[in-house]
Amino acid sequence: MELIGDVWVNWFEGEENGYNVCEFHEWRKHDFIELLDQVPLLKIETSLFLYIENDLRDLPSQLMEDVRNQSYIRKNNQREVIEYCFIATDGERHIVVDTLGYNVPIRKSRMIPRQEQLILDKAEKMETTIYELPAKEKNRVKEYHIMSPHPDWMTGLTRKERQLKQLLFMALDHLQTSGSLEEMRYWYTEWFPKQYQESKKLTFNEAWERLFNEVKIGWSKKHYDVCERMIKGQAYFEKLWELEHGTKVN
Numbered sequence: 001m002e003l004i005g006d007v008w009v010n011w012f013e014g015e016e017n018g019y020n021v022c023e024f025h026e027w028r029k030h031d032f033i034e035l036l037d038q039v040p041l042l043k044i045e046t047s048l049f050l051y052i053e054n055d056l057r058d059l060p061s062q063l064m065e066d067v068r069n070q071s072y073i074r075k076n077n078q079r080e081v082i083e084y085c086f087i088a089t090d091g092e093r094h095i096v097v098d099t100l101g102y103n104v105p106i107r108k109s110r111m112i113p114r115q116e117q118l119i120l121d122k123a124e125k126m127e128t129t130i131y132e133l134p135a136k137e138k139n140r141v142k143e144y145h146i147m148s149p150h151p152d153w154m155t156g157l158t159r160k161e162r163q164l165k166q167l168l169f170m171a172l173d174h175l176q177t178s179g180s181l182e183e184m185r186y187w188y189t190e191w192f193p194k195q196y197q198e199s200k201k202l203t204f205n206e207a208w209e210r211l212f213n214e215v216k217i218g219w220s221k222k223h224y225d226v227c228e229r230m231i232k233g234q235a236y237f238e239k240l241w242e243l244e245h246g247t248k249v250n
Contacts, residue, residue: 001066001129002122004087007036009096009109018053019154019162021095021108024116026159037072037079039096041087041119043126049090051133054151055142058103060131071098087111091123146173146212153216161219163244168227171237172215175230176208184208190226191215 010031012021027033042063044052051057064084071085084099094116098107111119144150146169154162175187185199188207191214192199199207215223231237242248 001070002041002126003070004039004041004115004119004122005037007039007087007096007115008112009034009036009098011098011107011109013107014056015108016054016056016148017151017154018050018095018108019151021053021110022159023110024112034073036082036085036096037074038070039085039087040067040070041089041122041126042067043123043128044088044090044131045128046090046092048131048133049088049093049095051137052088052097052105053093053095053108056104056106057137057140058134059099059105060133063131064099064103066129087119089119089123091120091128094119146176149216157219160244164227164241165219165223167231167237167240167244168215168223170240171227171230171234172212174234174237179204181207184211187211187226187230190229191222 010022010024010027010033015021044063048060052059063086067084067086069081069083071082072079073082074080082098083101085097087094087096089095094111096109096111097105100106110116149166149169154165157165175184179187181204184204184207185202188199188202188211189196191211202210215226228241231241238248
């Protein structure tokens with residue numbers, strides 16, 4: 001373990017998928033960016049790195065013990081301890097974690113390019129520390145679904161596109177749980193305008209499966225337009241749209 005000074009972080013809180021922990025080039029002015037005075041660096045196995053990056057599950061107890069009270073941040077000219085905070089790398093990638101005192105990686109961040117290169121250079125000379133996962137986590141397979149989209153569904157998308165696509169997934173999930181057959185068929189034909197006659201023969205679940213299997217692929221103007229129309233009149237979704245898009249729903 002090494003101690004790294006002056007670490008800039010942009011915290012993404014409660015993110016269980018690494019694609020939502022944005023790289024430096026996607027950071028925004030209004031993001032919650034902090035300068036940490038000191039953070040310990042751990043070189044770990046790739047399997048554990050991916051577990052930390054892509055989940056919100058219990059961390060190894062020995063890892064928690066190793067990093068406890070090793071991080072500091074300056075506030076009002078005072079050096080304050082951060083109980084469980086660390087940088088993890090497998091020698092190829094990196095992530096900064098703050099558990100906020102819990103046993104799970106609540107807050108995650110990438111690093112600025114200069115510090116990222118520093119971490120990778122140091123990792124070449126470090127031994128990999130082996131940590132045992134909690135017994136209950138060893139054989140668990142992460143499941144992806146509409147509210148926790150598979151990375152393949154987000155590949156190649158910008159930060160804005162990922163956020164809007166997740167909003168579209170939320171609207172689709174709401175449609176699935178509370179929508180009527182007529183409403184389902186309506187949105188089906190919005191996506192497949194040439195299949196109006198076919199839509200009349202589909203059950204709710206058939207229409208849903210076909211629609212979702214198309215929507216989950218990529219991002220396009222059609223995704224954008226359907227998302228904007230689907231959330232219209234739903235205050236919570238409209239607020240999320242406005243926060244991400246910068247304008248109100250038309």
